[in-house]
Amino acid sequence: MGNAAAVMTGLNSIEIQERPTPDPAPGQAVIRVEAVGVCGSDVAYYRYGKIGPFVVDGPFILGHEVAGEVVAVGEGVENVRIGDRVAVEPGTPDRSCEECRAGRYHLCPNLEFLATPPYDGALLQYLAMDARCYFPIPDSMSYEDGALIEPLSVGLWGCQRANLQAGDDVLITGVGPVGLLAAEAARALGAGSVTLTDISDYRLGIAADHGFMVEKSDASTSRTFDVLLECSGANGVLASALGRLHEAGRAAVIGIAKTEEVPLPLSILNWKEITISMVNRYNNTWPLGIALVSSGRINLEGLVTHSFSLPQTAGLSH
Known part of the structure; x- marks a missing residue:
């Protein structure tokens, strides 16, 4: 099983490369990525190589607005199971610092956030993360809708x-x-x-x-x-x-x-x-966002304007 990734190899340049297929560590789950949105931050890294103090200094994978299907779970994972369709909260806090203990996990100084240097993003086939970052979505929601839970x-x-x-x-x-x-x-x-x-x-x-x-x-x-x-x-x-x-x-x-x-x-x-x-990102918003979208109280129509396959991302950079 391969794990093709759209890798930013330089400014305005993306190549399709193979990355190791991840196995889930204890507490992690692996998803097959089905949809990734393009954020303004992705565009900034792609065009300029940095946002404030965050600098791309080598091969880098973009994308943090993500949804997919769980394909493997690690030891101790109880909130998701294989086959679940999930929306992904892209930041993994250490869950032990003062901010996390106070409930402000989004301000964790050790937050590992997808597609924020030095952490790669989700423009690849398979992604492993702390399973607590995965939130099941109903069949009535598309994977594109799931990815839009992030913005x-x-x-x-x-x-x-x-x-x-x-x-x-x-x-x-x-x-x-x-x-x-x-x-x-x-x-x-x-x-x-x-x-x-x-x-x-x-x-x-x-x-x-x-x-x-x-x-x-x-x-x-x-x-x-x-x-x-x-x-x-x-x-x-x-x-x-x-x-x-x-x-x-x-x-x-x-x-x-x-x-x-x-x-x-x-x-x-x-x-x-x-x-x-x-406003610095978000805190404990995925359950509410999924409920509002799946119930029809939030309208996502018209937000997805273009769709591309993973291999097509390399062609878009030329």
Whole structure:
């Protein structure tokens, strides 16, 4: 049984190579990978070779939005069994540090996250991980839907970080996949209204097709909101969007800015007592995400725009 992998061999270059087929260690399970989404971080590593302090310095496998079928289980594994269809949470914490013991496993300083140097990702045939990172999905969900639980989890965690309450009017800036999924999460969690802004008519059209209110980013409006989910990372967007919050408004910063420092309207933030929370991935969101998608409360239609086989990934790099 081979284990073909799409290996990034340099900037803008991918080759299909054979990697050892993994055997599960105690506590691990092996999946046959069936679907892998392409994240903006994958594109950044592919084009530029780094994101902040994380640098690709040798052959590297991309991909952390993953779903597959369990084909082998190690000693002591009880939460999954061979044949289960699973969505994968891509970060493995050490489960023993202070952050993990406090329930903040996503902030574990020793987190091993797929496709974040030095850890390879999931663009290969067979993947072994801590079985506690696998969450069974029902037959009604496709493997593509299972892979989308990862970006959906970013949106769900953003809603939790913003302390979204039922009935809140929510503003989402940036209608990329995460922005759209954050909107779906907000609606499913009981938001009173959800409005998305972007500079792209195409992306706003997709959001409108999902039943959301939309605005062009440069539209002139005095409407204000209870919650802001900033998903664009674009220069100046956070500062201007914070000005659209009510008194005691709450914001979650999901998009990663291209600069380490961004200006903030402190006079407005202080006067209105605006709360700003940062978002680092997610915490314990897979069960909720799977339940919301499988029940039909979250609509994933239109998010998968292209599909490629593993061998085709090499051709895409030329």
